[in-house]
Amino acid sequence: MKNPFLTGVLASSLLACAAPAFAGQAPFAASAPDIPLSSRDRVYAAEQFSNTISVTDPATNKLVGVIRLGEPQPVNFSPLYKGQVLVHGMGFSPDRKTIAVVSIGSNSVTFIDTATNRVKLTTYVGRSPHEAFFTPDGKEVWVTVRGEDYIAVLDGTTYEEKARIKVPNGPGIQIFSPDGKYGYVCSSFMPETVVISVADHMIVGHVKQESPFCPNIAATPDGKQVWFTLKDIGKTQVFNAQPPFDVIKTLDTGPITNHVNFAHNANGSFAYVTVGGLNEVKVFRTDDFSQVATIPVGKLPHGIWPSGDGSRVYVGLENADALAAIDTLTNKVVATIPIGQAPQAVNYVPNAVPEGDGMQNLQPLGVARQTAHLTLSQEGKGEGKAPTSVSLFDQGLIQILQASVTGLAPKKPYVLALASQPDGKGTLEPLSAFMTNPAGSAIVNAAGPIRQIVQNDAKAQRRYLVIAEGSTAQPGAVVQRQTLD
DSSP states (O other): OOOHHHHHHHHHHHHHHHSOOOOSSTTSOTTSOOOOOOTTOEEEEEETTTTEEEEEETTTTEEEEEEEOSOOTTGGGSOOOSSOSSEEEEEEOTTSSEEEEEETTTTEEEEEETTTOOEEEEEEOSSSEEEEEEOTTSSEEEEEETTTTEEEEEETTTOOEEEEEEOSSSEEEEEEOTTSSEEEEEESSSSEEEEEETTTTEEEEEEEOSSSOOOEEEEOTTSSEEEEEETTTTEEEEEESSTTOOEEEEEEOOTTEEEEEEEEETTEEEEEEEEGGGTEEEEEETTTOOEEEEEEOSSSEEEEEEOTTSSEEEEEETTTTEEEEEETTTTEEEEEEEOSSSEEEEEEETTSOSSSOOOTTOBOOGGGGOEEEEEEEETTOOSSOOSEEEEEEEOSSSEEEEEEEOSSOTTOEEEEEEESSTTSOSOEEEEEEEEOOTTSOEEEEEEESHHHHHTOSSTTTOOEEEEEEEOSSSEEEEEEEEOOO
16 A cells, blocks of 8 residues: 555655756845856856857856857848858756757847757847846747847747737846846836736836946845846846835945846855946845945946856956956956957856766857957056057958947047057047947947058058047047057
8 A cells, every 4th residue: 555645755755856956146046045156057258249159068168159149230121031140149948958049149049958059049139139037937038129128938849929018218228126026127219127927917016227328227035125237327237026126225336337147155145236346246245225335347248147056156248358267265266268359248057068078069169269459548548547448359351449438528429530650649540439338438340451550560550449519520639548468
């Protein structure tokens, strides 16, 4: 005769073994067990100018290879029939078997198997999507369609679009409460974050943003707080993750504040904020919001994600083509790993490769490893931190230039230009006009054979990068110029 008690215990044990062991770190609940860091884990970075996904082994802090989703410029200047452009956003499934990669230039979400690095399917959505993430139950994938005014809801199994949720214009990014009840969606165009009921897709809360440009949002594993960043004014706001969704704290974090994420360890629970204009990660306690560390990491830190046990956080360095690994107990950088060009979103996926070496379908970096780095210093301020870093991402015969500009007057017009003289004097050849944000910073892009010009051995033909006041039609006084070796 069967013992019903013993049968129930065995059934419960089998179910516990079959259930995935979620980590007690973001985006999972704090009550779930941590997953010790191992060579089965993978760190993924979405790389905007090489159109690749880099794959890193955190146990060795070595790049394993890249998943190539598209080609470099100038292929993408012509009609694009295959491949992806501007690989940018990323999320992963609750079972950790799939990553969802957003390419903002080709309006796509590419679903990739973590064990084999194989592209399973690509779904095309609306204009300029920015981020995609699975609901905690894995049944849906929400995609913020930043160039429009809705969330595209995809089926979590077929990856086909099944619904749309109307939200304020320019939804930047979304994340979910650990219990799966709420979706939090901030805006990149409107000063408003909305809270959506996952069960019925209805907006149930509104949070006022201090500025219109939110690039990132994250929920604490304990389900109590939501943090979002404001890139244009250099602030980070915290609001109550539960009704009435009121703002709890606003922190001044610095120019080009990019992403935020969390880690908890023996010292407590902490928020890590990447501040691109300062080349730093700032660390705050989540209980009293005190700042406990400032970590120099490298040029233009962007995406950030914790390991499955919270022992490390990984940071994508957009203007250094690298991944920085931070030990969360010491808050020190313990490794810097070369990866693809201009990393944006970063995901750490525990046990992404449960068996095998995880090398299938990977490629070497190739041309993506070729980048030149320059700095521009402010006129009259030759010492100290360079306020502007410039990367020239090699695309073959041309480069994509990206400048992380800081140290200028807020809300003023400027022009990035080439000068004929090292001191910035003489005729200026404009490359790109831009307007600084309220923090006096900007991200500026241009394309062309710029490396060949600014590093030309023939001095008569060489030109020098500068930033001048005014416009391309009427450039004024030079305020920053290229620092010479």
